[in-house]
Amino acid sequence: MRGGVTLSHSINCMEFLTYYEVFLRLVTALALGVLLGAERNVVRKTAGMRTYGLVSLGAALFTLVPILAMQSYLALTGFDPLRIASQIVVGVGFLGAGLMFRDRERSVANVTTAAGIWVAAGVGLAAGMGFYALAIFATILAFLTFTALWSVEEKVKKVAEKMESGEKSEELERKEQA
Numbered sequence: 001m002r003g004g005v006t007l008s009h010s011i012n013c014m015e016f017l018t019y020y021e022v023f024l025r026l027v028t029a030l031a032l033g034v035l036l037g038a039e040r041n042v043v044r045k046t047a048g049m050r051t052y053g054l055v056s057l058g059a060a061l062f063t064l065v066p067i068l069a070m071q072s073y074l075a076l077t078g079f080d081p082l083r084i085a086s087q088i089v090v091g092v093g094f095l096g097a098g099l100m101f102r103d104r105e106r107s108v109a110n111v112t113t114a115a116g117i118w119v120a121a122g123v124g125l126a127a128g129m130g131f132y133a134l135a136i137f138a139t140i141l142a143f144l145t146f147t148a149l150w151s152v153e154e155k156v157k158k159v160a161e162k163m164e165s166g167e168k169s170e171e172l173e174r175k176e177q178a
Helices: 007-013 019-042 049-072 081-099 111-128 132-177
Strands: none
Touching: 019 049, 019 132, 049 081, 049 111, 049 132, 081 111, 111 132
16 A cells, blocks of 8 residues: 555446547647648648657557556556567667668658658557557558648649748849848
8 A cells, every 4th residue: 555545446347438538639739740741841840740740649558558458458467568668669660771862962751751751650559458459540640641631732832832821022123122
């Protein structure tokens, strides 16, 4: 007993997540990541909507899998799924870093691919723990991020280009008037 709380009290007070709540958390993470990425597209950064969306989705997935594992394997002693998840995250982080590089124009390439591999590792972790619905749903979200958001991201980039060219035109007009 620690601080007046017993293990059985902790188990009884533990909130178990439904798949509805888990899916809502994944969609929220993806949507917020995409929102951050949209802003990055507007300011012409390499990593945009898909990259930020995938990183956010992957982080949520890596957070949720150990929670669900603890719910499923609560009675087992010596089982610590957090160790598994943390080692996968570290290993895949190095893999993703190796995929990204700078080209001759000093721009970073393959960021979305690295983020996708990171999410794929989260999907693998979820499937490996037996959370098939979670793995399938995260895969669908990642696939939609790769496909549907690509065209949206291109439109956002075009808007940013128009805004940028409009700003340049205004600057030229001011210089000519002066």
